[in-house]
Amino acid sequence: MFKPSLLPLAITAVLAASALHAEDADKKPTQLEAVTVTGSNIKTTDTEGPSPVQVISADQIKVSGKTTLPDVLRSISANTGNSVNEQLTGSFSAGTAGISLRGLGQKNTLVLVDGKRVANYATAYELQDTFVDLNALPLAAVERVEVLKDGASAVYGSDAIAGVVNIILKQNYQGAEAGVSIGGSTEGTGQTSNNFHLLLGHGDVKKDGYNVFFALDGTRGSQLNQDDVSWLRNNDFRDKPGGRLNWVPTNYYNNDPNQGFANAVGPVRRVPYGAITPGKSGDTWAYNPAPYTSLIPGVERYHAVLRATVKLTDTIDAYGEAIYSRSHAAFVFSAPLAIGSGLRAWDNANQKLVNIDTALPAGNPANPYGVPTPVNTNLWDVGQRNKRDRTIFTRFLGGVKGHIGGWDWDVSAEHSESSLKEYVTNFGNRYAFQSLLASGGYDFAANGNPAAATDALRLATTRPAVSRLTAVNATASTQLFDLPAGTVGFAAGYEFRNESINSRTSEAVLSGSELRPAIDIIRGSRDVHAGYAEFNVPILSTLEVGIAGRLDHYSDFGNAFAPKFSLRYQPLDWLLLRGSYSRGFRAPSLPEITHSTAVSYSTVVDPYDPITPGQRRGYTDVFAANPKLRPERSENYNAGFVISPGVDTSVGIDYYHIVQHGIIGPDDDATLVLRKDPRVQRDAQGRITIITNQYKNQQSLTTDGVDIDFHQALHTSRYGDFILNGNLTRLLKYSQPLVAGDAPINGAGTNIFGSLPKWRGTTGLTWSLGDFASTLTWYYVGGYKQNPENRLSAAYPESVKNWSTFDLSVAYTGIAHTTLTLAIQNLQNRRPPWDPSHTYYDITQADPRGRYAYVGVNYTF
Structure with a gap:
């Protein structure tokens, strides 16, 4: 079990290990090439800047054993909460995955590809949050991922309040590589997954004047339903604190679950009503929803990247890039449609819901009484409701960049789209229902209704949606003039983009045909113009000051200005002090x-x-x-230090404080x-x-915490090389009112505002010896207290325990051009911690797969 009190000992051990390395006095320093780091457009040779940036390389991704980009990114410690993956199937954005730095939601984390925006997902998460679907982006083509952990609105604009994730694809790849892997659960759930990738690259931009790169990867994973998992199958958690029988009462009259049908209809059993709803007596018909609950959808995804760079002159390059991805996610949406009070349809003419009378008429074959009688049941013969989402994502980018007269510049244009078609089956037809209810042509209290009646009730629909982004970007940077302490760096840029969403509903909803419709109609677009500039001013040889500002004009609400000030102070070769203050915004x-x-x-x-x-x-x-x-406004404060006694040792600690207004x-x-x-x-x-x-x-929100990053490498001639990397985040505060005007409540370490554990960490140890390399990674998610609103009885637990798991990967390279890999996730087969406010566990913090093993082979040509 992780103990925060052990942290000082861990840091001390990392620093002490550096003393084992003998310095090579004759080794000459390497001349570093200036590069652009996420968070700034000014090139620098500094490996650590004024803002904390976590870099995840392609090599680190390989040894992690992760097979998808969301799995890689969502495991970082700064992803503290309020983000979901495809486990959330009861959503308009089912089958997607996002990242939520600082627990501020996916809408406050900006995701870039090669430093530029891409289209958001076609619909909104929780009806209002737009975000980039990580499942739409390739993994095989990734060169590295840079995670900027402070606000960067002054450079990137809206959506960057919590930070920036910049996915950088391979730029000058030569050679060929192909790989496949197969995986499956070791716990008898039947879940499997297959993955492949292909990389092809030809030409060196510097030597040959061009490079062409192509990448293709794909994954196919089987569907996992709740009844596939042994400890979730029965939905009976009465042996857990605060647990109950999570079955659903059905098949009863007069809104009284004790007035049940005479016979069993559908997959139901008579169970004690008090086991489902404490305090109730008698028995009721009820069904187990586990067979109708998909925990993880069945998926099939493909990503393709084609990139070309051509040297036009010695100082000017032209480049083009195309990304195409296609994803299918299939899952069981719910049990057969429930019939009872509150059943509604959509009145499009008046833009409102209308109630549908579900009372059984006198004389109806399911009505044992002589008067109209309310009934609660399900359309059992119609069958379970299913969904299948097909998403296509594209990004086409072209640009020219170069170096002229002391200026580095880049001009580009792009168009990106995310389109969705959601297909549903076995939903309910309102008009057929009303007709059959009146005629008695469908017996709700019997099994085996006529096929004609059942088919008439079945409704299949398609819901389309598309999100588009068209943008033009221009940036330029240079060194303006010299000061006694160094040269002043300058960068400026302009951005234009048009954003639009057209998320529609089905014709069945608009016509009023669909019973119990869920609607997320969004239609709008806007233009954004932005100009920004930044300066890097050396005050002393050891002290640099950064100043940046950005002015955005949105066609739908007006202007927003975001400034940023930063300090980078390195008084000693092994010690860096840094800090920043910025103001940001998130456009509605x-x-x-x-x-x-x-x-x-x-x-x-x-x-x-x-x-x-x-x-x-x-x-x-x-x-x-x-x-x-109006836009949400924010203030970001960051302060920290990095200690690096040698190239193989570093420890960084950074404090962040974010205040949002007008959420x-x-x-x-x-x-x-x-x-x-x-x-x-x-x-x-x-x-x-x-x-x-x-x-x-509405209200304001304040959150703060501490990031701890450490790295230690140990090289031995006899026992091989050891590399230890760790990232820990301690959430100190997450405070906001429940309703505007109320006093704020601190939700850190609770699930009041979504589950926000105080501690989250990822620590990996890699050992390389000869032809073998292995990595053991420890993932820790701290426990959290229950929202008092959720505690429905004295038996209800006050808190949820932590979740600590290990992943292991082993690679063998002893065969020419070939790498064999074995990866095991959740090595100890740990179950997620019990959380009765959900169905056993919180999907934002854990998953139900248990131990999962992969074997793979990779061949380079």
């Missing part, structure tokens, strides 16, 4: 500020529910955009329920049915 997303309508389904604890008070109740959320929104979001539904807000609509029984909301600039 298109779903938040343009024409949009969103209807989704959620649950809330309702103390006023007349039937199950204090228990979770499902309801419909209706959200509206707000054209009067855009809806009011907290749970608080609206407690305060009996009029936006909470109830039915004739007094049960919640709809909560309406609108996005507003």
Whole structure:
């Protein structure tokens, strides 16, 4: 178990190990080439700048055993919370993966490819957050990833409040390489995955005047459902603190689960009602939702990259790049459609939901009473509801760069798209339902209904969406003049981009045909013009000051200005002190500020529910955009130091403090329920049915914490080479009000604002000896306290335990041109920690796969 108190000992051990290295007095220093580092457009030879940047190289990715880009990026310690991967299947952005630096959400982390933006995913996460889907980006073509861990709005503009992830592809690759791997669960779940990649490159830009590079990779993974996992299969967690039987009552009359059907209909059993809802008595028909719950979708993804660079003159290069990816994600969306009070359809003419009467008419074959009778059941004969998402991502980039008259410059244009088609089957047809309900042509209390009636109820739809980005970028940098302490560096740039989203719904929803529709209609576009400049001023030979500023003009809300000031002080060769202050902004997303309508389904604890008070109740959320929104503003403070006694040893500690003002979001539904807000609509029984909301600039948020990075290499002639790398993040504060005007609450180490563990870390030890190289990586996710709102009984646990797992990879290179690899993830087969506020565990912090093994072969030509 990780103990924070051991951290000083770990750092001391890293520093002490450097004493084992003998310095080579005759070794001449290497002349370093100036390069551009993420966070600045001014070239430098400094390996550590005024802002902390974590670099993940292609070699590190290979030895990690990770086979997808999201798995690589989401494991870094700065990804502290509030991001999801494809485990979130009940979402408009199902099958995607994002990254959330500092726990500020995917919308506040800017993802770049080769220093330039790409299109966001075609729809929004949680109805309002636009983000780059990491699953759309290639892994095989990656040269390195640079993660800037402080705000960079002064250089990159909106979305960079929490930091920047810059994915840099191979630029001058020569040769050929091919590889395949197969993997599977060792725990009998039946889940498997297959991966391949191909790299081809020809020509050296400096020697031959050109380079052409092509990369192709693909992955196919099988679907994992909840009933595939032994310890989740029964959905019975009564042996856990605060656990219960997570089954769903169904097949009953008069809104009373004790008034069940006479016979079993569908895959149901009679179970104690109190096991599902504490405090209740009697028995009820209920079903286990595990067979209808996909934990991980079945996926098939392909990525292709084609890049060419041609030297036009000795000082000017032209380049072009095309990225194409295609992804399919298939999963079970839910059990057969539930029939009962609160069933609705969409009235497009009046832009509202309408209630559908589900009471059984007198004389209906399922009605044992002589009067119209409310019923709760499922369309069992129609079958489970399924979804399949097909996403196509493209990016076409062309540009010219060079060096003329002391200036380095780069001019480029690009167009990028993310398009989605979501196919659903076995949804419910409203008009067929109303007709069959009135005629009695479908018996809700019987199995084996006529095929004609069942087919009429089935509804298959397609939901299309597309997000587009068109941009022009121009940057230039130079050394302006000399000061006594050195040369003043300068960079400036201009950016134009057009962003648009057209996320539609199906014709079945618009016509009112689909029962219980979920809607995320977004249609809008905007133009953005930006100019920015930065200076690097040497005050002393050991002290540099950075000054940067950016002015953006958005066509939908106006202007935003972002300045940044930084210091880099290196009083000794082995000691670097650094700090920065910046102001940033996040522009309202298109779903938040343009024409949009969103209807989704959620649950809330309702103390006023007349039937199950204090228990979770499902309801419909209706959200509206707000054209009067202002951008979110932020202030970022960073301070830290790096100690590096030698090239093989370094320890860095950086403190960050971020304040956001005017955060855009809806009011907290749970608080609206407690305060009996009029936006909470109830039915004739007094049960919640709809909560309406609108996005507003609301409360502020403050978060701070500490990053700890260490590196130690030890080279021996007899025992091989050892490399230790570690990244730890300690979250100190994450504070904001639940509702605007309330006192802020610190959610660090809790799940009040999503699960935000105080500690998160990744530590890897690589050992190379002869033809063998192995890496053991330790992933640690700290525990967290439960939101008091979730604690429904005295037995409910106050906190969730930590999750500590190890990955192991071993590579053998003893065969010419060939590398054989064995990788095992979750070596100890650790289960995620028990969290009763979810179905056993929180998908943002853990996954259910258990031990997973890969074998692979890679061949270079």
